[in-house]
Amino acid sequence: MAGRSLPGGMLYIGKLSRGDAVPARNVEVIDPTLPIDWRKPDFAGRDMDYWPAYHSITPRSRAAYLLWLEGGRWAPDAYIGYVFLYFYGLERRALVDAQQDPAARADLPRILGEVVRLLTVYGDNSSFRQYATEFQQVLRALITRGEGPAPDPVEHDKWPSPLTLRVGIGRFAAEGRPVPVDWAWSWAMLHPEIYARTPATRCPNEFRALFATRYRARHADGIKVRPLKSRVDLSYRPASGGLRTTSWHLDVPDVLTAAAPTKALKALIESCTDDLDAYSRLIGRQPEAAGTLPALALLPDELFTGDLDGLRPVRDLVDRTLPDDASQARFELADLTSLWPSRTPGKFAKADAVGLAQLLDKFGIGIEPDVRMGAPVQSTGPAVLFRVTAAQPATATPEYTAATTLLHLAAVVSTADDDVSAAERDHLVSHLESSLHLTPGERIRLTAHLDWLLASKLKLTGLTKRLGGLTDAQRAHVAEFATAIAAVDGVVSPGEVDTLRKIYKLLGQEPDSVYTELHALTAASTRPAPATEPVVVVPADTGPTGYLIPPPPKPEPPVGAVRLDPALVEAKMRESAAVAALLADVFDDEPEEAAPPPPAPVVAVDLVGSLDATHSTLLRELATRPSWSRADFDALCAKAGLLPEGALDVLNEAAVEAADEPVVEDDDTQLVINDYAMGELLA
Structure with a gap:
């Protein structure tokens, strides 16, 4: 075309007659007979009309258009009218x-x-x-x-x-x-x-x-x-x-x-965003957390697969600790917590313990102690893993809390003589499970909880606060039940008597009254009720003749131990449901709410986007500096009555909605303000 090569084709070329070269017709056709001014191409498009046609534009504009075509039609600074042509x-x-x-x-x-x-x-x-x-x-x-x-x-x-x-x-x-x-x-x-x-x-x-x-x-x-x-x-x-x-x-x-x-599609989208929200917030605050255990613990169950690379150390520990044929097993808690990257280096906080328990949930594994069920935060010491074969409660119900308190009492008195047989342990757990009407999931956890209690160094001090709200009558009832627990195997050793005395003292009871209660449970202290019908003196001999093999002798109780009447002990144990009920009432009491503070004076605030007045004020204060130390930011949040991490989430969520970028970025040493995102929010 006029000595120029126009690569790529996709062009209309042809000589137009006078009747064809009219406005709004054949506008795209390049007529090779029309003049072209190569000396001063109109690259800026100053001579171009709003709706250009090749046959009506100036020779200077034709030169600029043909040069753009010759260059491959990709020059980013080309006048847009030539692109349209x-x-x-x-x-x-x-x-x-x-x-x-x-x-x-x-x-x-x-x-x-x-x-x-x-x-x-x-x-x-x-x-x-x-x-x-x-x-x-x-x-x-x-x-x-x-x-x-x-x-x-x-x-x-x-x-x-x-x-x-x-x-x-x-x-x-x-x-x-x-x-x-x-x-x-x-x-x-x-x-x-x-x-x-x-x-x-x-x-x-x-x-x-x-x-x-x-x-x-x-x-x-x-x-x-x-x-x-x-x-x-x-x-x-x-x-x-x-x-x-x-x-x-x-x-x-x-x-x-x-x-x-x-x-249907809207409900599906909402369910996916809701269940990914916690994971999304973590990634928003810490993009580098992707693939780590805290992030994987927040993934919805459908995305959680055991072959994820970050899960391998935890999966290996679970496989070693809990073989396929085991329902629960003890292990050293530090072996697990050492795999978890704590939010604060060197400190295993409650949030870390919750995240770790949530991670194990996705493996179908429970852990004791579990902070979600009221246990203390621990990073070392004995712990128990157990297989979850029934739905686990999300929080401790009053009934379960009462059961763990009774179990703590039972474990203390049972270990007083340093001899807790498997039969005695199973009897305690099965009795509490049936009498307290626990759910299947609570029963599974209670068994693991007892195993953890027996593996720990049990102390009575942990019960002081939990029993502090009982009345005198209720304390006496709990003391009687503790005595029945000690007697569940039919024998109370001197060591158990000493422990019972401590429990009685803890409950505000006279320690020596232990002996009175034990005496009431001995076989000798009961007399048979008077007969109201004929009494069999010697039963008829209807069995086979010959000599009977005598049963093996029962092991002698420890020196100084008291032998008790099993029937009376079992009758007393049946009262555990009533004891648990009164404990549940104590644990279910809500603390009295403090009187609300007087209302603060109303101050007019220019709201920023979807933010409320408090967060809008905080955002404007943050905009006064390019960066903030963590301490200064925490002070701002305290002044506004906001939690720092929650405030960061709210501000960054609003910024991502407005500018696709967070407004506050944490570089580990300070909080840096994103000027672009801040400008978009305050615009």
Whole structure:
């Protein structure tokens, strides 16, 4: 063309007659006979009209346009009018020629590729982006006719929803086929009435994997959509002034916003964002935490698989400690806590203990002690792992708390003689389980709790606070029950008597009254009730003749031990339900609420976006410095009555919504303010 090589084709070239070279007609055709001014190309487009045509622009503008074509049509600083002039030809080929010419129809995929390329170079121009994006959707719909892969939500906007999505979902409905998971994902993410929250963008891989798993679980092969009467219509208003608006009526039902599937997809998206929220918040605060045990512990169960690389050390420890044929086993707690990266180096806090217990939950393993059930925070010492074969309570119920208190008493008196037999231990646990009506999950945990108690150095001091709220009558009742526990094996050793005296003292009872209670449980202290009917003196001999083998002699009790009547002991043990009930009442009492402080004076505050007044004030104070020390930030939060970590979450969530970036970034030594995010929030 005038001595220039225009590579790539996709151009209309030809000499126009005087009748063809009129406004709004053949605007894209390059007429080689028209003059070109190579000396002063109009690169800035100063001579260009709003709707240019090659035959009507100046020779200087033609030179600049042809040079842009010669350069490969990629110069990012090119005047956008030249890009549109080239774009007009692509529109004509797809919207006019392709309607009748099979060769032009075969060019549609190539034209689509060119439009996508132009968008990557000139998509910053809002006008071109709008036309090119809509044209791209029309091309995809014309090419695929609802077949092929689902549209990628990353490449499309939901306003308007991609035509390929409408056509594709419509075809599934028309043919009665279930919507597969990849199409359902595009449908949900590009639905104009469904809004995925921050976890969808902050954790895109986890979010999509969770969506796919739950979609298959809820809908098997996929949602089946009932076809509606409305049909999908394609309409496109070309950028070219030489073309009219083009419309197509497709015989495909328009079901994109149908009520039933919209409701199902919306519920699924909400469940995924809700269950990923805790994980998302952690990653938002600490991006480097991805793949660590604290992060993995927050993943929903569907995403938690035992072959995750970060889980290998914990999985190996569980396999070593708890073989397949074992229901529970003791181990050294430090072996487990040493694998957990604590929030504060060198300190194993309650939050760490909770996270570790949650992590084990996902393996189907419980742990004692468990801080969620009221146990103290420990990083060393004996512990017990047990297999979870029934639903575990999320928190300790009053009944379970009462059971553990009784079990603590039982363990103390049972270990007083340094001899706790397996039979004695099982009898204690089974009796408490049945008499206190615990759930199956609580029963499993109670057995592990006793094993941990017996492995620990038991002290009575841990019970002082828990028993402090009992009345004198209730204390006496608990003391009697403790005596029955000591006598459960029929013998009370001198060591157990000493322990009982300590318990009586702890309960505010006279220690010497132990002997009175024990005396009441001895066989000698009871007399048979008077007979009210004939008494058998010698039973009839109906058994076989011969000599009976005598039973083995029972082991002699320790020197000084008291032998008790088993029937009386069992009768006393049956009162454990009543003892537990009164303990449950004590533990279930709510502390009296302190009187509310007087209301603070109301101060008008300019709210920032969706933030409330308190967080808006905090944000404006943070904006006064480029960085803050952790101590200064904590002081600001204390002044505002906010928890520091919670305040950071709220501010950063608002910033991510507004600017896709957190507003406060923690670099371990100080909190740095993100100027861009702050500007977007305060704009």
